[in-house]
């Protein structure tokens with residue numbers, strides 16, 4: 382069990398040079414952007430859809446759907462070798478996380494190793510455990526009227542599920558949270574913190590790999606030990622890096638997705654009541670929450686001097702895929718600035734586009750849908766207690782980290798026997814079946 386250390390506070394953000402002109406000096410760590418990025422994204426898309434900033438050694442910011450899609454579709458010109466913008470020169474190779482930071486041709490084989498664990502059928506075994514995690518988090522809220530939707534509920538679900546997938550105790554989850562905060566929110570502007578945190582995560586996962594070699598289980602670590610790439614076992618250091626990818630890619634993103642959805646429902650009673658009365662709308666609503674509140678946006682690195690939309694981009698420059706701006710591009714979406722809970726056509730970019738499209742999208746959709754369904758079944762009415770007190774994370778994974786809310790109606794759960802959470806195949810899972818039906822419609 383790792384020792385939990387205090388996460389570094391984010392005072393440094395306050396000392397960064399404040400952005401005066403977003404069209405020429407973009408910085409996603411600026412406090413104004415962290416607090417309210419939507420108006421900035423919208424202004425850029427209208428006035429400077431391909432914006433350049435000298436920060437981070439040179440950064441181009443894309444805000445149109447077509448430009449984002451074009452770059453994501455061209456991995457030979459725009460490399461994924463680093464996807465989190467930071468202060469380390471892009472000429473340096475940092476720890477590449479497979480398959481996220483691997484370019485073709487190697488990417489396909491790395492992705493293929495993980496796919497069977499995360500495809501739609503494999504995801505079904507996790508639905509019942511996710512429901513149980515949700516119910517236990519709701520039980521833990523007890524009779525309280527004032528709750529924090531982000532801390533008491535949204536963050537619990539992906540953390541505990543990831544621990545279960547890795548075959549580690551849920552008591553390790555608070556440590557994951559500290560690491561992820563340090564890596565995603567502090568590390569990009571503080572190289573030493575990023576390096577220290579990466580070392581701790583690698584040590585922890587190496588330890589898990591050693592343990593699982595001695596005592597195999599029914600988990601992702603044991604699964605990877607049994608896999609082959611080109612008929613060879615996956616080397617230990619590659620397994621460990623894949624596990625880091627899952628830890629980094631799967632927790633804060635999904636926490637953000639669940640938190641944003643509940644934040645929206647707490648602030649929009651008609652949508653809340655409608656989903657409560659018509660749970661069959663939840664799969665479509667999940668897509669609209671993802672479009673409207675995208676949990677993250679990756680970057681690429683230009684491989685050669687090139688241009689987008691007539692704007693030059695130098696080799697080695699960061700290119701930020703502005704998924705949140707693309708998701709509200711009027712060229713692609715009808716009334717993009719409105720969250721339409723039963724929106725039909727919805728080609729949002731929140732799971733990325735191209736070969737690196739999210740490998741955990743089945744799992745993420747299921748977690749979000751089940752989390753919303755279970756919450757509404759227990760608390761059919763709730764409201765924001767203090768909208769001004771909502772706090773968002775900084776950096777390329779964005780979501781509410783504190784959502785004070787008040788419970789207005791409660792339905793007592795039916796008596797249940799003491800629950801044990803074990804992943805079992807559940808046959809056709811109700812939620813995933815509904816997602817599939819919607820996709821085919």
Ligand code: HEM
Nearest residue numbers: 480481630631634635638676679732733737739740741745
């Ligand atoms: C709502 C939750 C999630 C969102 C919004 C999300 C978003 C994304 C995005 C935008 C990408 C593309 C990155 C790029 O193009 O550079 C991605 C890739 C990835 N995601 Fe997710 N993700 C979520 C949850 C998950 C979960 C739960 C897992 C697994 C447990 C996961 C695993 C991955 C992996 C492995 C990749 C890399 C795929 C590749 O490079 O081929 N994600 N995700």
